[in-house]
Amino acid sequence: MKLNFKNITLLAGASFLMMSCSRNEDSPGYEYMPDMYRSQAIEAYVDYGLVSDDENEELKNTMSARIPADGTIPFNADPAMASIMMPYSTENTTEGYEESKFNKIPSSYIETEEIANAHAKDGAKLFTYFCSHCHGAKGAGDGKVVTYGEYNPPSPYNGGYKDRTLGQIFHVITYGKGAMGPHGSQLNKDERWKVALHVRTLQHGNLNYAELLGGLRIGEEEKVFGQVDLPSIKVGEYVSLRGINFAPGSSELTNQAKVELDSLNSYLIAYPNVKMEIAGHTDNTGAEENNIVLSKERANSVVTYLVAKGVVEGRLVAAGYGSAMPIAINDPETGSAKNRRIEFVKIK
Numbered sequence: 001m002k003l004n005f006k007n008i009t010l011l012a013g014a015s016f017l018m019m020s021c022s023r024n025e026d027s028p029g030y031e032y033m034p035d036m037y038r039s040q041a042i043e044a045y046v047d048y049g050l051v052s053d054d055e056n057e058e059l060k061n062t063m064s065a066r067i068p069a070d071g072t073i074p075f076n077a078d079p080a081m082a083s084i085m086m087p088y089s090t091e092n093t094t095e096g097y098e099e100s101k102f103n104k105i106p107s108s109y110i111e112t113e114e115i116a117n118a119h120a121k122d123g124a125k126l127f128t129y130f131c132s133h134c135h136g137a138k139g140a141g142d143g144k145v146v147t148y149g150e151y152n153p154p155s156p157y158n159g160g161y162k163d164r165t166l167g168q169i170f171h172v173i174t175y176g177k178g179a180m181g182p183h184g185s186q187l188n189k190d191e192r193w194k195v196a197l198h199v200r201t202l203q204h205g206n207l208n209y210a211e212l213l214g215g216l217r218i219g220e221e222e223k224v225f226g227q228v229d230l231p232s233i234k235v236g237e238y239v240s241l242r243g244i245n246f247a248p249g250s251s252e253l254t255n256q257a258k259v260e261l262d263s264l265n266s267y268l269i270a271y272p273n274v275k276m277e278i279a280g281h282t283d284n285t286g287a288e289e290n291n292i293v294l295s296k297e298r299a300n301s302v303v304t305y306l307v308a309k310g311v312v313e314g315r316l317v318a319a320g321y322g323s324a325m326p327i328a329i330n331d332p333e334t335g336s337a338k339n340r341r342i343e344f345v346k347i348k
């Protein structure tokens with residue numbers, strides 16, 4: 001048979017048509033370039049199980065979202081940003097999730113309240129693309145996917161998830177949790193910190209900047225007076241005075257507190273050049289204005305007592321920080337008591 005050009009074209013066309021059609025009307029047919037039909041980067045929950053007529057049991061109903069391969073470093077020409085983009089090292093395990101509570105946002109994101117708010121605003125935009133269809137525009141757990149019944153509603157950010165720290169939110173965005181898929185391959189680290197800041201504003205109604213800054217001390221190793229080697233304490237270091245507790249709302253020193261202060265007094269006598277700030281802290285219950293006043297009054301009681309014992313007045317400065325500098329997550333059962341405390345900071 002003589003094959004001319006027209007026959008070859010016809011034959012090729014017919015076989016193309018036969019191969020691209022399918023008997024299953026739900027099938028998309030043969031996908032020559034699946035990436036053109038299915039946007040892998042954006043749709044985290046696409047079902048890739050059906051390719052042509054073949055169902056792939058292994059792939060069916062799995063999320064398309066994946067975490068990037070271990071050690072992946074995205075390119076960045078800006079050295080500061082490149083260091084922020086270094087691989088996230090907390091592991092995707094139950095212990096990793098616990099550890100992530102204490103992970104800190106790079107300090108450049110929260111240098112000032114304006115900077116932090118601007119980042120949170122960028123995060124808000126990303127949130128509408130990646131999160132609000134499940135979590136709802138205000139994070140109440142009422143996104144469309146949930147109201148259509150596809151997912152059980154996640155808790156509201158300002159309810160069941162109110163205590164999640166920035167580090168934990170970042171962790172969950174990276175790896176996902178339960179029914180929520182990982183977003184680590186869709187949002188880079190910079191974007192994840194911004195979204196996390198936005199989630200925080202949804203948790204508290206605003207960024208809660210004071211606690212955000214103080215939160216930098218959460219997870220810091222606590223130095224305790226009576227347990228640390230006193231001459232080794234450096235200027236700027238915080239030391240907890242554990243024995244000094246107050247009745248709720250009171251700034252009166254207990255007898256136990258006086259015992260602890262007497263040994264602090266001996267330290268001050270032994271090191272006559274040391275100057276220190278006495279810092280009062282509260283937990284986050286009640287109005288912050290009252291907390292600041294109360295924490296200052298408590299620090300004042302300590303200073304007054306020590307001065308009465310003969311410490312030269314100018315060596316001690318009282319300060320009240322309210323709840324702005326927690327050392328533990330404010331949880332009535334575990335953390336709040338730790339946050340109601342007196343510390344001293346060596347300033348000279």
Ligand code: HEC
Pocket residue numbers: 045127130131132133134135145151152153154155161164168169172173177178179180181183195196199
């Ligand atoms: C497909 C729906 C869906 C999407 C999209 C989604 N989430 Fe979730 N999210 C959930 C569900 C469901 C849970 C509850 C998870 C569980 O514990 O089973 C959850 C839980 C969370 C938690 C709390 C986890 C914890 O227990 O500490 C945070 C924080 C969170 N999501 C943030 C986000 C952010 C930020 C985004 C966007 C980048 C996002 N989620 C996108 C469904 C989703």
